[in-house]
Amino acid sequence: MWLMTIIVGLVTLVLVTWLRDYVRRWRMPPGPFFWPIIGNLTLFGGQFYLTFIELAKKYGDVFSLKQGMTDVVVLNSLDAVREAFVKKGAEFAGRPTMLSGDIFTEGGKDIAFTDYSPTWKLHRKLFHTAIRGYALGDNLQSKVHESLEETIAEFSKMEGQAVNIEDHIYKLVYNVICSAAFGIRYDMDDKDFNTLIKVSKDGAEVFAQGLLADVYPSLGFLPTPGKAAVEKMTRSFLDIMQHHLDQHRETFDPSNLRDITDHMIKAQKDAEEEGIQDINSLTDTHLRQTISDIFGGGTDTTILTLRWAVLFLAAHPEIQEKVAAELDSVVGRDRLPELSDREATPYTEATIHEVMRMGTIAPLALPHTTTVDTTLRGYRIPKGTWIMPNLWALHYDPDTWGDPDVFRPERFLDESGKPIPKPPALMPFGAGRRACPGEAVGKADTFLLLGGLVQNFRFTIPEGEGPPDLAPDKKGGGVQNTPYPYKVVMTCRK
Ligand code: HEM
Structure with missing residues (x-):
């Protein structure tokens, strides 16, 4: 009898919750039928940004779904993204709390996964000044050139072989960021360097899988293997960040700031001496989290962009030769491309735009939330909606x-080959208040790295292999758009 009562009670609870969810949907954007508890969870599998395009054909460019029991509104058009993120910027600038993110960011003390708040604003400002000082302009250029020279020497030794260059691109990009963040440039075989890359790579994989409790926060107390994996990789990664922070503190000299880490320590010391107001937002935890964001944001994104770029160029040799010819005529062969060459190399810039469009490495950006009850296109969007x-x-x-x-870079050029104004629908860095703060670094980095590689090597698909698979690797899912592993043959141009 008591078992029957429990079952009837549970079924009633589920039905009432389900009914309540339907009532809550009142005046929200339309969307498909959703089941109790699981909602539309099945629609969030695989490359769900493609599923969303199909759903938009039926429900319109703004529609609602249930991810488990959480309301999600998907924006499928430029107008919708602009209305939400630009016109109503602050109202759509929140971030959801997810258990995996919360563990990795030590309770939301970073930039990317923390909610819209004064602490987020302070750290974005710090991020901008740190980046301006150590990862843009001549600073970035000299770091990229140093790393490139080593990679070019390595690639030259592999001339004529079919190689998967993924690991080399990882090392190339990590060395640029390590140099900006910690003032260290590693030998490619350095043990610490390779540990850092492995920990970050493993971490990105664990993180991309997500946790059940990201969808059902009330299950967060369960000691699942996924949660243990996120905790383990977080500890390994943050230990490395903290180690560098400690080392910098020991040799810190305020009159000689060496890198981003020194810059952050200085901000903390200034707050201690002057303000006190910001001090609770500038603990060591915040510092290592902001440095982690510079790592997390500045490595995988650039690596993926370069991996797509080399693949697209190998698949389109005629476009690759046009880029190489432009670099030859503007830069020549005696030096590496510099940032001052960007204006005179519109075809190379257009090619990078096209890589970022077709590669779309973050197909759904990062999820936002609404910070207040608001509206979009006349629909009601309650506070906290994803x-x-x-x-x-x-x-x-x-x-x-x-x-x-x-793949057609010419779409970004006029008939005389000059750049046209950037089409507003090209938005690889997102838009509005949460748009990528690393956009300038990402673009400059990609120009210098790709320019240097194409200036020095011709990348071709190995003989006997058919056209490369340009479809995204399904393992990337909805979070990251990753190319399938591929090999290229490199031929020295010099
Ligand atoms: C090709 C390069 C890059 C691409 C395509 C890219 C793309 C993005 C996108 C789509 C977002 C989410 C925007 C949103 O939530 O609406 C983002 C956020 C972010 N990116 Fe990038 N990014 C790139 C390079 C970088 C670099 C080089 C850095 C750091 C040096 C960086 C740091 C960040 C940070 C910290 C955030 C979180 C911002 C916030 O939540 O306020 N990114 N990026």
Whole structure:
């Protein structure tokens, strides 16, 4: 009898919750039928940004889904993304709390995963000044050139062989960031360097899988293997960050700031001496988290962009030769491309835009939340609703691009080969208050690295292999758009 009562009680609870969720949907954007408890969870599998494009055909460019029991609104058009993130910036600038993010950011003490708050603003400001001082302009250029020279020497030794260059690109990009963040440039075989890369790579994989409790926060107390894996990788990664922070503190000299880490220590000391007001937002935890964000934001994104770029160029040799010819005529062969060459190399810049459009490495950016009860297109959007901008839909919209599936840098140039104003639908860095603060670094880094590689090598698909698979690797899922592993043959141009 008591078992029957429990079952009836549970079923009633589920039905009432389900009914309540439907009532809550009142005047919210339309969307498909959702089940009790699981909602539309099945629609969030695989490359769900593609599923979302199909759903938009039925429900319109702004529609609602249930991720488990959480309301999600998906934005599938430029107009919708602009209205939410630009016109109503602050109202759509929140971040959801997810258990995996919370563990990794030690309770939301970073920039990327923390909610819209004064602490987030302070750290974004610090991030900007740190980046300006140590990871842009001549500073970035000299770091990239040093790392490139080593990679070019390595690639030259592998001339003519079919190679998967993924590991080399990892080391190339990590060395640039390590140099900006810690003032260290590692030998490619250095043990600490390789440990850092392995820990970050493993971490990104564990993190991309997410946790059940990210969808059902009330299950956060369960000691699942996934949670243990996130905790383990967080400890390994943050230990490395803290080790560098400690080392910098021992040799810190305020009159000689060496890198981003020194810059952060200085900000902390200034707050201690002057303000006190910001001190609770500038603990060591915050410092290592902001440095981690510079690592997390500045490595995987650039690595993925370069991996797509080399693949697209190997698959389109005629475009690669045009880039190489432009670099030859502007830069020559006696020096590496410099940031001052960017204006005179519109075809190379257009090619990078096209890589960022077709590669769309973050198809759904990062999830936002609404910070207040608000509206969009006349629909009601309650506070705390997850908002997913479908950047893939913007980048592959046939009405905007005409032939979105064709790799064609010329779409960013006029008839005389000059750059046209950037189309607003090209949004690889997102838009509004949460847009990527590393955009300038990402673009400059990609220009210098890709320019240096194409100036020195011709990348071709190994003989006997058919055309490369340009489809995204399904393992990337909805979070990251990763190319399938591939090999290229490098031929020295010099
Ligand atoms: C090709 C390079 C890059 C691409 C395509 C890219 C893309 C993005 C996107 C789509 C977002 C989410 C925007 C949103 O929430 O709406 C983001 C956020 C972020 N990116 Fe980047 N990014 C790149 C390079 C970088 C670099 C080089 C850094 C650091 C040096 C960086 C640091 C960050 C940070 C800290 C955030 C979180 C911002 C916040 O929540 O306020 N990114 N990026």
